[in-house]
Amino acid sequence: MHHNSKIYVAGHRGLVGSAIILKLQDLGYKNIIVRTHKELDLTRQSEVESFFEEEKPEFVFLAAAKVGGILANNTYKAEFIYQNIMIAANVIYASYKYGVKKLLNLGSSCIYPKFAPQPMMEEHLLTGCLEPTNEPYAIAKISAIKLCRYFNEQYGTNFISVMPANLYGLNDNFDLETSHVLPALIRKMHLGKCLLNGDFQSIRNDLQRRPIRDNDVNKMTDEEIINLLSQSGIKSNYPKNSKQALRNSKCTTIVDLWGSGISYREFLYVDNLADACVFLIQNYNAKDIGEFINVGTGTDIQIKYLADLIKEVVIYKGKIIWDTSKPDGMPKKLLNISKIKALGWKPQTCLENGIRKVYTWYVKSLNNKSHTNKTHCCS
Numbered sequence: 001m002h003h004n005s006k007i008y009v010a011g012h013r014g015l016v017g018s019a020i021i022l023k024l025q026d027l028g029y030k031n032i033i034v035r036t037h038k039e040l041d042l043t044r045q046s047e048v049e050s051f052f053e054e055e056k057p058e059f060v061f062l063a064a065a066k067v068g069g070i071l072a073n074n075t076y077k078a079e080f081i082y083q084n085i086m087i088a089a090n091v092i093y094a095s096y097k098y099g100v101k102k103l104l105n106l107g108s109s110c111i112y113p114k115f116a117p118q119p120m121m122e123e124h125l126l127t128g129c130l131e132p133t134n135e136p137y138a139i140a141k142i143s144a145i146k147l148c149r150y151f152n153e154q155y156g157t158n159f160i161s162v163m164p165a166n167l168y169g170l171n172d173n174f175d176l177e178t179s180h181v182l183p184a185l186i187r188k189m190h191l192g193k194c195l196l197n198g199d200f201q202s203i204r205n206d207l208q209r210r211p212i213r214d215n216d217v218n219k220m221t222d223e224e225i226i227n228l229l230s231q232s233g234i235k236s237n238y239p240k241n242s243k244q245a246l247r248n249s250k251c252t253t254i255v256d257l258w259g260s261g262i263s264y265r266e267f268l269y270v271d272n273l274a275d276a277c278v279f280l281i282q283n284y285n286a287k288d289i290g291e292f293i294n295v296g297t298g299t300d301i302q303i304k305y306l307a308d309l310i311k312e313v314v315i316y317k318g319k320i321i322w323d324t325s326k327p328d329g330m331p332k333k334l335l336n337i338s339k340i341k342a343l344g345w346k347p348q349t350c351l352e353n354g355i356r357k358v359y360t361w362y363v364k365s366l367n368n369k370s371h372t373n374k375t376h377c378c379s
Helices: 013-027 046-053 072-073 078-098 130-157 179-198 200-209 222-233 270-283 303-314 338-342 352-367
Strands: 007-010 057-062 101-106 157-164 166-168 235-236 253-258 266-267 291-295 319-323
Touching: 007 013, 007 291, 013 222, 013 270, 046 078, 057 078, 057 253, 057 270, 057 303, 072 078, 072 291, 078 101, 078 130, 101 270, 130 157, 157 270, 166 179, 166 270, 166 352, 179 200, 179 222, 179 235, 179 253, 200 222, 266 270, 266 352, 270 291, 270 338, 291 338, 303 319, 303 352
Parallel strands: 007 057, 057 101, 101 157, 157 291, 166 266, 253 319
Antiparallel strands: 235 253
C-alpha cells in the first residue's frame, strides 16, 4: 500500500472507521475515499457496485456495521443479521468484481461459541453454540469471514479478516439503549455524578448532545429530567426530587446496571485496533493470516471491577445496583493474541489510561457545538 494508493474506508464516521482514517492520515496517506450513509447505502447491491465501478478503490477497510450492546442485540435481531450480512456481501463481492488489491474485514470476538475454551484461539470458531443474546450479529460476522475465505480460495483475492476484542474510544456510541457496556457505564456514571451534585446545566448539556427518547430538555423541568434519567437507570433515592434535596448531604444517586457483573470482558482501545489494521494491511497477505486473526490485549476484567474503575475515573460517589434479572451475555471471551504478537504487533494503551482519555474527551464534547453523537453503525 503506497501513500498515493486509493483507499476506501467503509464506516468512516464510526468508532473504528474514524480511528483508521486518523491512523492513515498520520502515516501520510492522502487518497482516502469515504461516503456517508445518505450518499451510499451499503445494504443496496446496485449502489455499492456503481460506487466501486466509478471509484475503483485499490484497498478497502470494511468497518461499516450495525452494532450495539445486549439490549440492542436483543431488540433489533432482524436488523442486526440482515444489515450486517448485506453490508458484508455487497462490499466483499464488489471488491472482488472490481479488482481490489486487498480488503480488511472487521469482525467481533462475539463470533466465538458461548463456552469456548479461554483464551479463545482462531481454531475455536464454530466449535459450539453461540451466545443467544448476540447470535444474529455473530452469524452475520461469521458469514463475512467465510465470504472472505472462499473468495480467496476460489478467485485468489487477498481479503483479510480481523476479530477485535470489545472496543472503546473517543468516537464511541453513548446512546443508553444501543451502546456497548463501557461507554454506557461512562455516561451513566457521569449523569449520576451530575445528578448527585444538582448540576442540572451539565445534565441538560449532555441530553442536548445525546437525547434520550427524543425529549426536548429545554422544555423540561428539573423534576421531569430526574424522571427521564430514572427511566434510564439513573435514579435519586429521595421522595422529593428537587435541587435542594439532591444537594442535601444525606442524598445519593443510584445507577442501575444490567446483569450480575460477574462476566469478564476484554477491552481494546480503538486507536490500538486501527494501528493493528494498518500494520496488517501494510505487511501481510491473506495467506500469511489464515482465515482470520484475533486482535486484543490478552487480558480481561470482570464487569463489576470495570464499573468500579469507571466510577473512580468519573469520580461518581453514588451507588451502583446490579439488576440480576437482566442477562450477563457470554461469561468470558478473552482472545488469544499469540498469532498477531508473533507477527510483531502488540497493544500500547492500558485500560485505565484509555478510559481516562475517553472520559476527558466525553466531557469536552458536551461543550463542543460542532460535536454530534456518532455511532459506529454507519457507512
